[in-house]
Amino acid sequence: MSSELTRRTAAELAELIASGQVSAVEVTQAHLDRIAAVDGQVKAFLHVDAETALAQARAVDERRAAGERLGPLAGVPVAHKDVFTTADMPTTAGSKILEGWRPPYDATVTARLREAGLVIIGKTNLDEFAMGSSTENSAFGPSHNPWDLSRVPGGSSGGSSAAVAAYEAPLATGTDTGGSIRQPAAVTGIVGAKPTYGGSSRYGLIAFASSLDTPGPFGRTVLDAALLHEAFSGHDPLDSTSIDRPVPPVVEAARRADVAGLRVGVVKELGGEGYQPGVQARFNEAVELLESLGAKVAEVSCPHFTYALPAYYLIAPSECSSNLARFDAMRYGLRVGDDGVRSAEEVMALTRAQGFGAEVKRRIMLGTYALSSGYYDAYYGKAQQVRTLIIRDFEAAFEQVDVLVSPTTPTTAFPIGDRVDDPMAMYLADLATIPSNLAGNAAISVPCGLADEDGLPVGLQVMAPPLADDRVYRVAAAVEKALQDRWGGPLLAKAPELVEVDR
Amino acid sequence: MSAITRDEVAHLARLSRLALGEEELDHLAAQLDVIISAVARVQEVAAEDIPPTSHALPLTNVFRPDEVRPSLSPEQALAGAPAAEEQRFRVPRILGEEA
Numbered sequence: 001m002s003s004e005l006t007r008r009t010a011a012e013l014a015e016l017i018a019s020g021q022v023s024a025v026e027v028t029q030a031h032l033d034r035i036a037a038v039d040g041q042v043k044a045f046l047h048v049d050a051e052t053a054l055a056q057a058r059a060v061d062e063r064r065a066a067g068e069r070l071g072p073l074a075g076v077p078v079a080h081k082d083v084f085t086t087a088d089m090p091t092t093a094g095s096k097i098l099e100g101w102r103p104p105y106d107a108t109v110t111a112r113l114r115e116a117g118l119v120i121i122g123k124t125n126l127d128e129f130a131m132g133s134s135t136e137n138s139a140f141g142p143s144h145n146p147w148d149l150s151r152v153p154g155g156s157s158g159g160s161s162a163a164v165a166a167y168e169a170p171l172a173t174g175t176d177t178g179g180s181i182r183q184p185a186a187v188t189g190i191v192g193a194k195p196t197y198g199g200s201s202r203y204g205l206i207a208f209a210s211s212l213d214t215p216g217p218f219g220r221t222v223l224d225a226a227l228l229h230e231a232f233s234g235h236d237p238l239d240s241t242s243i244d245r246p247v248p249p250v251v252e253a254a255r256r257a258d259v260a261g262l263r264v265g266v267v268k269e270l271g272g273e274g275y276q277p278g279v280q281a282r283f284n285e286a287v288e289l290l291e292s293l294g295a296k297v298a299e300v301s302c303p304h305f306t307y308a309l310p311a312y313y314l315i316a317p318s319e320c321s322s323n324l325a326r327f328d329a330m331r332y333g334l335r336v337g338d339d340g341v342r343s344a345e346e347v348m349a350l351t352r353a354q355g356f357g358a359e360v361k362r363r364i365m366l367g368t369y370a371l372s373s374g375y376y377d378a379y380y381g382k383a384q385q386v387r388t389l390i391i392r393d394f395e396a397a398f399e400q401v402d403v404l405v406s407p408t409t410p411t412t413a414f415p416i417g418d419r420v421d422d423p424m425a426m427y428l429a430d431l432a433t434i435p436s437n438l439a440g441n442a443a444i445s446v447p448c449g450l451a452d453e454d455g456l457p458v459g460l461q462v463m464a465p466p467l468a469d470d471r472v473y474r475v476a477a478a479v480e481k482a483l484q485d486r487w488g489g490p491l492l493a494k495a496p497e498l499v500e501v502d503r
Numbered sequence: 504m505s506a507i508t509r510d511e512v513a514h515l516a517r518l519s520r521l522a523l524g525e526e527e528l529d530h531l532a533a534q535l536d537v538i539i540s541a542v543a544r545v546q547e548v549a550a551e552d553i554p555p556t557s558h559a560l561p562l563t564n565v566f567r568p569d570e571v572r573p574s575l576s577p578e579q580a581l582a583g584a585p586a587a588e589e590q591r592f593r594v595p596r597i598l599g600e601e602a
Contacts, residue, residue: 104579197559211558240565241558310542321519328520330594332583344595349522356521362531365515366538369507372518382545384555389548391556423534424541440559466560 005030010076010170010224017064017075024064024075028057028119031077035122035168037500043143044153044163046082047089048122053077056119063117073231074117079169081160082123083130084110084215085204089120093206094128094138094156097327097334097355107204108239109173109215112232121169125159128357129324130175130208132156133183133429136420137359144416145188147456147495151413154184154429157218161188164218166498171228172218177209178312179409179433181216182445186408186459189447189491191225191476192218194433196466197440198243200229201236209319210241212312212437220492222446222477226254229469245467248442253470257477259293264475265300265401270432270461276411278451282458283407286448289482290405290475300401302393305435307386312434313427314370314383321367324360327352362423391439398465403475406432408445408459432461442469446476447491448483457491506539507532 005013005027016022032050039045060075080086083093085103087110092098106114113120127137135143135158145153146166153162157174161184164172174181176194185192193216200215207213217228229250236242266287271280291297329335329351330344337350356364370379397404410431419426436443445459460479464471484490512532516523523531577590586593 101583104575104582237567241560241562243560304548307545307548310544313538313542314545325520329585331592333585335585338586338595340595342595343599344597345520346522347595349517349520352520353522353527358531361519361521361523361527362534362538364519364521365512365531365535366542368515368519369511369535369539370542372515378546379542381555382548382550383542384557385550385553386545386548387556387559388553389550391559423538438559 003030003034006034006167008170009221010073010219010227011221013076013170014073024057024060024119025054027075028053028077028121031121031169038166038498039168040501041144041149041498042146042162042166042168043141044079044124044159044166044168045122046092046125046140046159049089052088053119053121060117060119071116071231073227076118076171077121077169078113078118078228079122079124079160079163079172080110080113080120081126081157081173081175083126083175083206084173085206086110086120086123089123091123091206093130094126094140095355095357095360096139097351099139099334101333105204108201108236109232110204116231118231124163124172127156127158128360129206130156130177130180131320131359131363133179133426134419135159136416137357139357142416145413146498147189147413151415152187154187154413156180158184160218161185161190161192164190164220165492165495170220171224173232174216174218175205176214176216176437177212178316178437179430181218182408182433182443182459182461183429185218185445187413187457189457189495190218190220191222191444191446192216193225193229193444193472194436194442195229195233195469196243196442198241199247199469200233201239201242203236203238207323209316210323211319212316220490222473222480223251223254226250226473243467248467248469250470250473253474254477256474257481259290259295259475259478262295262403262475263401264290264295264297265397265404266297267305267404267406268299268301269303269305270406274410274431275407276451276453278453279407279409279411279458282449282451283460286460286479287405289479293478293482298401300397300404302397302435304386304389304393308390308435308438309427309431311383311386311390312438313366314379315387317363317367318370318380319367321364321371324364327355359423387438390435394435394439394441394465402464403471404463406461408432408461412451412454412456412458436463441466442472444472444476446479448479449491450494505536506543507536
């Protein structure tokens with residue numbers, strides 16, 4: 001029973017718990033056992049606290065026993081990206097500079113998970129401060145892809161994607177600044193969504209690039225991702241960029257799962273050269289599938305998307321150089337070299353040099369460069385203009401079609417170590433996901449098969465206009481349903497079984 | 504020709520408050536040169552009359568009523584401090600020797 005529970009979807013677990021067939025404590029214990037058995041290989045988690053998790057589960061069971069009406073995911077475990085503050089667990093953002101830090105407050109996303117009765121089972125690994133596409137930039141070592149442990153699980157939310165793909169949790173949170181939810185979802189064969197910017201709260205999310213950072217859900221099914229999306233999204237007065245509008249009906253859309261008559265645009269610029277043949281082949285088949293399900297497919301050109309990557313690598317580092325100035329060794333976090341002789345400024349520079357990893361330093365310096373006088377207009381200013389042109393490309397495209405589609409990533413999961421010292425090669429992983437961050441619209445990645453050359457998962461990306469999040473869930477659910485009928489089950493069932501160690 | 508010189512990278516490190524060693528500076532200088540050359544592609548785009556976008560969605564300033572609300576206690580605020588004294592953050596000297 002215990003190992004069977006970890007194979008269930010979040011929706012199924014919620015139903016089993018609600019109907020009293022299993023307790024939240026049993027479900028949590030089953031996942032803690034699975035973590036103990038496989039996380040030594042997967043390394044998805046930075047922190048697991050069985051006692052705290054079981055106490056949360058027990059509270060849900062008690063509230064239910066007392067006849068309280070609970071949310072639709074009450075008692076279901078969730079793995080929480082270690083970039084959201086949690087008052088009862090350490091929060092590191094994958095950085096040495098925050099090692100062991102206990103935040104004095106919960107992020108809004110954390111608070112809403114708790115209110116919904118979700119059981120936070122642990123904190124997941126990430127590229128330091130969410131900067132990266134592989135988790136290799138984590139100060140605490142990389143996570144591993146459950147499909148092939150020698151490969152990356154994507155990033156930056158790679159601990160979350162690995163946890164869900166390895167059945168260590170049915171759900172996980174992530175943040176998507178340039179693709180950090182969709183890319184890891186794609187390369188681990190699960191579902192990951194980036195809500196409309198402002199649709200989910202950034203309060204208590206350790207900031208990387210404030211105009212781009214977007215919390216979002218991971219699940220093994222589209223419906224599960226939608227349920228989690230609804231659980232933590234919506235207006236937050238504590239985030240000044242939060243949208244004061246109802247959450248789009250994503251759960252209803254995931255249940256509807258139909259695309260008849262929907263106009264689907266294939267983005268000409270996101271495919272072809274630079275895309276792995278097996279990725280392109282599965283994508284082309286997914287487009288044919290959509291057509292067979294009654295969607296009207298057309299090719300759409302978004303000419304400025306080819307400039308999205310360079311614009312992003314000016315805008316995101318610029319915002320990061322400003323945001324990470326708060327790590328000054330004065331109020332919290334690491335302090336190095338405070339010997340009574342050195343000045344505050346010297347201590348600050350020593351601490352930051354020791355506390356930040358290579359990628360974070362690269363981005364801080366790149367951003368400092370792009371914002372410095374004499375270069376501002378040519379770099380940051382120009383990138384902001386390109387951002388306008390990308391938004392206009394989207395607007396023109398959405399006059400012709402209801403959603404846009406592309407491969408989520410140019411390649412399948414790459415081997416650990418392959419791109420670590422070649423930043424530009426690493427940055428290419430986000431080629432197709434970045435445009436939606438710059439424009440702030442909704443997007444999702446849903447599994448669409450395995451690449452022939454390496455047998456690894458491929459993701460289909462669906463993009464919709466801002467606040468039309470329901471549309472991406474509707475399309476993803478339709479694709480998922482049709483493909484699972486064809487495969488006879490979820491794509492993840494094709495992943496090799498991990499060896500469970502004795503505990 | 505390189506997009507950025509090693510001296511400029513050393514200057515950036517000082518502006519960024521990063522006390523980097525010589526070797527790290529060499530390594531970063533080479534990488535930043537490649538990255539800056541690549542991102543400079545944005546300059547190819549004809550964008551003369553295009554307004555810049557700082558945020559994807561239109562933003563208006565948000566105000567809240569000026570009311571007292573629960574906040575962190577001094578103990579909570581200082582709990583993560585590298586050093587604290589008398590309910591204050593203790594910091595290294597902020598002025599130079601001769602000041």
